Amino acid sequence: MSRRYSTLLGLGLSGLGLLALPVLVAGTSGRDDLMVEVPAERRFSVAPLRSLASPAVSVAPARAVVRRALGPAEPGLELTTWTADYGPAYHREVTWPTLVGPFIDEDEFVCGYSVHAGAALFDTAGAGRGLAALLTRRLREKLPPSLDFPEYDVHVPMPALRRVELGVRLGPGRVSFSLELRFADGTRFALRRIPVKLGAAHGILTVSRSGRLAPPIFEGPLRNRLLAEGGERVALLGGLLGGLFGPLGVMAGVIAGDGVGRDAADSMITRGAEALATEKVDEALRELALGMARLTQPLHPFSSRPEDELMVAVAAEPAVSRSGITLPLCARLRVGAPRTDDAVPGPVALNQPRVEAPSSPAAALSLALNADALEQLMFYLWQSGGLGQLGTSPLVLEGLATEVREAAFDFRGLRPGLPPTFASTDHASGLPFVVGDVALGAMGAKTVVAHGRVDLGVASDHDAVTLSATVPDVRVNCVELEGGRARLTPCLADLLPLARDRMGARPRAYAWGSSELLAKLPALGFEGVRLELSTLRISTSMNPARLDVSANARFE
Amino acid sequence: MGLTASYLATFVVFTAAMMFGGWALYAAHGVRDAVAVIASDFVEPPPSRLPYLVRGLWSVLAYTVAIASVVVAKGREEKERAEAVTSAMTSSVMRVTLFVVVMELLTVLVVRAWEGGLE
Numbered sequence: 001m002s003r004r005y006s007t008l009l010g011l012g013l014s015g016l017g018l019l020a021l022p023v024l025v026a027g028t029s030g031r032d033d034l035m036v037e038v039p040a041e042r043r044f045s046v047a048p049l050r051s052l053a054s055p056a057v058s059v060a061p062a063r064a065v066v067r068r069a070l071g072p073a074e075p076g077l078e079l080t081t082w083t084a085d086y087g088p089a090y091h092r093e094v095t096w097p098t099l100v101g102p103f104i105d106e107d108e109f110v111c112g113y114s115v116h117a118g119a120a121l122f123d124t125a126g127a128g129r130g131l132a133a134l135l136t137r138r139l140r141e142k143l144p145p146s147l148d149f150p151e152y153d154v155h156v157p158m159p160a161l162r163r164v165e166l167g168v169r170l171g172p173g174r175v176s177f178s179l180e181l182r183f184a185d186g187t188r189f190a191l192r193r194i195p196v197k198l199g200a201a202h203g204i205l206t207v208s209r210s211g212r213l214a215p216p217i218f219e220g221p222l223r224n225r226l227l228a229e230g231g232e233r234v235a236l237l238g239g240l241l242g243g244l245f246g247p248l249g250v251m252a253g254v255i256a257g258d259g260v261g262r263d264a265a266d267s268m269i270t271r272g273a274e275a276l277a278t279e280k281v282d283e284a285l286r287e288l289a290l291g292m293a294r295l296t297q298p299l300h301p302f303s304s305r306p307e308d309e310l311m312v313a314v315a316a317e318p319a320v321s322r323s324g325i326t327l328p329l330c331a332r333l334r335v336g337a338p339r340t341d342d343a344v345p346g347p348v349a350l351n352q353p354r355v356e357a358p359s360s361p362a363a364a365l366s367l368a369l370n371a372d373a374l375e376q377l378m379f380y381l382w383q384s385g386g387l388g389q390l391g392t393s394p395l396v397l398e399g400l401a402t403e404v405r406e407a408a409f410d411f412r413g414l415r416p417g418l419p420p421t422f423a424s425t426d427h428a429s430g431l432p433f434v435v436g437d438v439a440l441g442a443m444g445a446k447t448v449v450a451h452g453r454v455d456l457g458v459a460s461d462h463d464a465v466t467l468s469a470t471v472p473d474v475r476v477n478c479v480e481l482e483g484g485r486a487r488l489t490p491c492l493a494d495l496l497p498l499a500r501d502r503m504g505a506r507p508r509a510y511a512w513g514s515s516e517l518l519a520k521l522p523a524l525g526f527e528g529v530r531l532e533l534s535t536l537r538i539s540t541s542m543n544p545a546r547l548d549v550s551a552n553a554r555f556e
Numbered sequence: 557m558g559l560t561a562s563y564l565a566t567f568v569v570f571t572a573a574m575m576f577g578g579w580a581l582y583a584a585h586g587v588r589d590a591v592a593v594i595a596s597d598f599v600e601p602p603p604s605r606l607p608y609l610v611r612g613l614w615s616v617l618a619y620t621v622a623i624a625s626v627v628v629a630k631g632r633e634e635k636e637r638a639e640a641v642t643s644a645m646t647s648s649v650m651r652v653t654l655f656v657v658v659m660e661l662l663t664v665l666v667v668r669a670w671e672g673g674l675e
Contacts (some may be wrong), residue, residue, distance in 0.1 A: 022666050024610045029670035031603035088589040089596035090605070231621060 016256070033092040034084040035060045043449060043479050043486060044418055044437045046343055046350040048101040057096075075100050076421035077434040079451050081475060082488075082499040094477040094488035095451045097436030099418055099461060103346040104376070109203075109330035110347070111315040112373030116357035116366040118324040121553055122168035124556075127363035130529040130555030136164040139181070153519045156225050159185035173197075173320055174210060187220030198320060203313030203330065204296055211284055301522070307336020315354070323361040328354055333376055334382040341417065347372075347379035348421050355546040365533070366550035371422045374431065374547060382419035391415055391438070395510060409492070422545060423453060429470045429507065430457030431540045431547065443491055446478035457507070458547070460537040466511045471503040518551065530556045559624035567616050607667045615663060619656060627653050 034516065037058045038045070059066075078100050104110060124132040139161055146157045161319040167178035175198060180190040197210035268288040299310045315328040329366040350371045357368040369377070381387045390396060390416030417437035424432075433453050452474035459466050478491035514536040522535070533551040539545050575594050582590035593597070601609050630644045630651075 014621075017621070019664060021611070022670075023669045024614060025607045025667050028606035028610050029667075031606070033602040033604050084602075086602040087592055087600040089593040089598035090600075090602045092602065455574050505561075 005023055031092070031495045032060070032489045033493075034064055034082060034094055034490050036064075036082050036094050036096065038096055038486045038488065039484060040486040041481070041484060042417075043097075043439075043447065043481065045096070045098040046101075046345070047098055048103065048345075065288055074424060075102060075350065076423060077418060079434065079436060079475065090493075092490040092493050093475060094490055095436075095475045096486075096488060097418055097451055099344060099348070099421070099436070100343075102349045103344075104349045104372075106334050106346050107332065108346075108373050109311075109313055110376045111328065111330035112352065112354055112370040112376070113315075113329040114326060114354060114357040114368045115329055116324055116326045116359055116364075116368075117553075118360050118362045118364045118366075119170050119322060120361060120363035121324070121365070121555070122170065123471070124166045124168065127554035128168065131168075132164060132166040134529045134555075135166050135179075136161070139164060151317045156222070159183040159187060159222060170261040170320055170324065175325075176321055183220070185221045187222035188217065190217040192217070198316050198318045198325065203315075205314045205318065205327070216221060255360065305336060308380075308384060309334040309336065321359065323359045326357055326359065331373070331376065331497070333380045335380060338385065340383050340385055340388065344379075344383070344419060347375040348417070350375060351420060352544060355544060358548060358550070360550075363553055364550050365531075365553040366548065369547045369549075371545040374545070375419075375422055378421070378433065379419045381470045384415060387420075388415045390472070409441050409448055411441040412439070413441075415439040417449070420454070424545075428455045428542060429472075430455035430468065431542070431545055432456075440476070443478055446480045446489070446491065448491055449477060449479055455507075456540070458538040458540050460514065460539065463514045464511050465514055465517055465536060465538050466509055468509045470506040470507040471500075474500050474503055532556050536547060559627055560620050563620045563623055564616075567620075605671060611663050612668050615659065618659060622655055622659075623652050626655070 037054060059082055061084055064084045066080060066082050076099075077096045079095050080098065081093050081095040083091065085091050120127055122128045130218070144158055146155055161181060162184045163182040165178075165180040165182075167474075169176040169178070175196045177194040177196060178192050179194065180188065180189070182188055182257040191213060193214035195211040195213075197208050199208065208237060244431075254375065296313055300306055300308060302461075303308050304306060311332040313330045313332075315330045317534050318328075319326040351373040355368045355370045357366040360366065376385075381390075392412070397413060415438065417439060418435075418437060420433040420435045422432070423434045432453055434451075434453050436451045438450045440450055442448065453472055455470040455472060457468045459468070475494070476492050476496055478489050480487045480489075515534070518533050532554050535552045536548045538548065575591075578594045579590050582593065587593065597605055597609055627648050630648045633644060635641055635644065
């Protein structure tokens with residue numbers, strides 16, 4: 001073969017060799033290690049019932065194995081994961097989240113809350129001092145300068161009110177008030193025992209007298225002057241006086257009733273005074289009950305979201321004991337615009353039994369939430385966009401594994417497309433929540449999404465509240481929506497084991513000062529009385545799942 | 557042919573040495589199935605890794621032929637002085653190095669183009 005032909009042959013072989021690479025690469029490219037297609041318009045499914053939870057899917061390769069994250073009977077986020085293994089080195093997986101009902105409509109109340117007010121909170125010489133101050137203020141406002149009855153020619157100047165002592169005693173199933181007024185001239189009026197029963201009707205706390213009043217005590221210069229000025233005529237005024245002075249009606253009625261005693265038997269005086277006092281106490285309690293009803297009016301908890309609406313209702317009769325008052329509550333949380341996604345009808349209904357707030361005689365307010373209440377709060381945080389904001393905050397981003405933040409895709413933070421739901425498991429380092437469809441960023445036309453479980457634990461120590469988050473399970477894949485189908489393919493699969501190890505190995509902890517958190521709460525109070533909270537304590541526990549929040553409290 | 561066989565032998569020895577080193581590292585860290593993990597790309601590659609395996613094998617063959625050709629061509633050139641031998645060797649090394657660098661970049665571009673990574 002001549003040199004010329006040899007050269008041509010060599011060039012031809014070289015050209016064929018060069019062309020062979022693109023041909024070979026083209027022939028082996030474009031195949032997914034694992035591909036699952038789900039008929040869906042979104043990156044997730046919502047199934048009101050478990051029987052509707054499994055969509056018809058196409059899976060390649062056929063050897064892919066499917067596993068689910070939740071048990072067959074539980075509502076909540078179900079993570080269906082398909083896996084395909086290529087030797088021991090390459091593990092591929094994709095996950096499809098389905099939110100399984102039943103759901104609680106946003107218009108329904110969730111009765112998973114319990115509030116306990118410690119007995120010391122009603123000690124008017126201590127933490128309840130503000131309550132006595134409020135009563136004193138109201139009495140002074142309503143006190144007339146004199147008791148005038150021109151038709152009877154009775155004019156008695158009203159002495160200045162010097163001191164009001166209010167007492168609240170808690171006993172098994174009952175509340176007892178005592179009231180003592182002391183005037184500047186030395187007059188003293190006292191009701192030693194006002195038995196009151198707390199109840200619940202139509203979601204409103206009811207307050208009513210539960211027994212007879214103890215005989216009132218009225219003594220001093222004012223009584224003597226009334227008797228001297230009006231004599232027997234004053235007896236006719238008992239009913240009228242009651243209506244004039246509101247809270248003082250009790251006293252006025254007793255004053256008048258006592259006037260009868262000038263010429264009548266002592267027992268008759270006592271009965272008359274008691275009857276009038278009872279009437280006025282009942283009237284005052286009805287006013288108090290109306291005030292309680294106003295507490296159930298819709299509230300707007302955040303000024304930045306004026307369309308959000310919170311309503312609170314009493315779930316059952318309060319439990320009164322020597323250590324305090326425990327009030328089971330229901331709450332309705334309506335989320336106004338803007339909303340994250342209307343495809344999710346509401347929080348998942350777990351129908352867990354209510355947990356009781358820890359009973360303590362201390363001057364503290366305690367709030368206990370069961371799993372249903374936690375679901376409601378999580379749903380609110382998600383639907384109102386709070387979780388999305390948190391997921392893109394520096395606080396969370398800096399806590400993420402470096403492998404996730406610096407992975408080769410357009411990372412944009414954590415944006416949950418579904419509300420986290422409570423997961424029942426015995427092996428959790430905190431309150432376990434399943435998260436699904438958490439968008440991490442984009443990879444071309446595909447969205448990188450993560451799913452998994454996050455165990456949230458909260459602990460308090462001195463003046464610090466620490467939130468810890470452990471991620472015992474994390475799954476990542478890509479999803480692309482096209483023509484009514486969601487196409488799931490693996491992505492970041494080779495980084496995932498390392499990120500999974502690092503995230504599961506040690507919890508991320510975030511600490512805040514207790515007073516710093518309390519300062520962010522809106523001002524609590526009524527009628528000029530401030531409820532001051534200090535030393536916030538938060539804890540979580542399982543079996544049953546609950547979150548407890550308590551703080552030292554005092555009325556100022 | 558001798559040069560071709562030499563390059564292939566070098567490839568085999570080099571690859572075996574890398575696998576041995578990897579096995580030693582994995583064994584020190586207690587990784588199970590160390591050999592199977594290291595050999596996965598050859599034994600059971602996932603579909604997404606096939607283009608890289610094809611590129612690797614193609615590159616080995618291309619380098620085998622190219623390196624042998626360059627060296628033989630330079631070696632067969634007439635040399636009038638002793639320094640010309642050293643010059644030919646140096647020139648061969650430079651050409652081979654340049655070829656390898658160009659081919660590495662080119663083949664990566666080819667694979668990434670088909671993988672969609674250049675969008």
